[in-house]
Amino acid sequence: MSEQNMLNDDELLRYSRQILLPQIDVDGQLRLKHSRALIIGLGGLGSPVALYLAAAGVGELHLADFDSVDLTNLQRQIVHDTGSIGRSKVDSAMARLAAINPQVRLQAHRRALDADSLAAAVAAVDLVLDCSDNFSTREAVNAACVAAQKPLVSGAAIRLEGQLSVFDPRRADSPCYHCLYGHGSEAELTCSEAGVVGPLVGLVGSLQALEALKLLAGFGESLVGRLLLIDALGSRFRELRVKRDPACSVCGAGSGE
Numbered sequence: 001m002s003e004q005n006m007l008n009d010d011e012l013l014r015y016s017r018q019i020l021l022p023q024i025d026v027d028g029q030l031r032l033k034h035s036r037a038l039i040i041g042l043g044g045l046g047s048p049v050a051l052y053l054a055a056a057g058v059g060e061l062h063l064a065d066f067d068s069v070d071l072t073n074l075q076r077q078i079v080h081d082t083g084s085i086g087r088s089k090v091d092s093a094m095a096r097l098a099a100i101n102p103q104v105r106l107q108a109h110r111r112a113l114d115a116d117s118l119a120a121a122v123a124a125v126d127l128v129l130d131c132s133d134n135f136s137t138r139e140a141v142n143a144a145c146v147a148a149q150k151p152l153v154s155g156a157a158i159r160l161e162g163q164l165s166v167f168d169p170r171r172a173d174s175p176c177y178h179c180l181y182g183h184g185s186e187a188e189l190t191c192s193e194a195g196v197v198g199p200l201v202g203l204v205g206s207l208q209a210l211e212a213l214k215l216l217a218g219f220g221e222s223l224v225g226r227l228l229l230i231d232a233l234g235s236r237f238r239e240l241r242v243k244r245d246p247a248c249s250v251c252g253a254g255s256g257e
Helices: 009-014 025-033 046-056 071-075 089-100 115-123 135-148 177-181 198-217
Strands: 036-040 060-064 105-109 127-130 152-158 161-167 226-231 236-241
Touching: 009 025, 025 198, 036 046, 046 060, 046 089, 046 198, 060 089, 089 105, 115 135, 127 135, 127 198, 135 152, 135 177, 152 198, 161 177, 161 198, 198 226
Parallel strands: 036 060, 036 127, 060 105, 127 152
Antiparallel strands: 152 161, 161 226, 226 236
C-alpha cells in the first residue's frame, strides 16, 4: 500500500481522538487527508472554519481573502492576533494554520476572485465554505458551486442571530442558495454597521467546519434542505425546511445547468 493510501504514525497519533469514532475511523481520516476545501473569507466565520479543518487533517485548504487584519477584527476573528495587524489575512491565517498542523497543504488567494478565478478556484476543490460577509459574494459563490457541482457550506451571523445551511448540487433534491434567498435585500447590513458578538460567529463557523467534515469524511446527516437559525440572545435553535425551486434562475430547469 502506498504512503498516500495510509496514515503514518504521526497522523495516527495526531488524529487518534476522531479516528476512535466509528463514524470516522481510519477510512474517514484518509478521506479527509485526500480532500481539498476552499474557504472564502477569513474573518469571524472563516477563522474557526480554517482552524478546525486544519486541526482535523483536511489535506489541502485553499484560503481566499483580499483584506488585511485590522484592530477591530480581533474581537471575533480568532485566527489572527495583534501582531498580524496590517498583514494580509491570508498570510496571517497561513502562519497560524501551519503552526497548528504543518502536514496540511495551504493554497493562497490574496486577491478578490472575479468570475473566472472564482470558477477555477471552486473547480480545484471538493467542497466550498462561504464565510463571506456580503450578499453579492454569496450569490457568486453559489453560482460557481452549482456550475461545478460542488457542495457549499454557507454560514452567516450578524448582531445576535446566525444562519447555517448546506447546498449540494450533486443531489437532485438540494436547493441552492438562490432558491432560499432570491435576490436578497438592498438594505443588507454588515457587522461593521450592525455589530456582532464574537462567540456567535465562532459557533456558526464551528458548525460550518463540522458540516464540511461530515461531507468530506462521509458520515452523519448534512443540513441539505434545512436552514438552521440561531438566536444567541435567547440561546435557541430553530430549523426550517427548504425546498428546491424548480424555477430558480441558478439551479432550476430553465437555468441551463
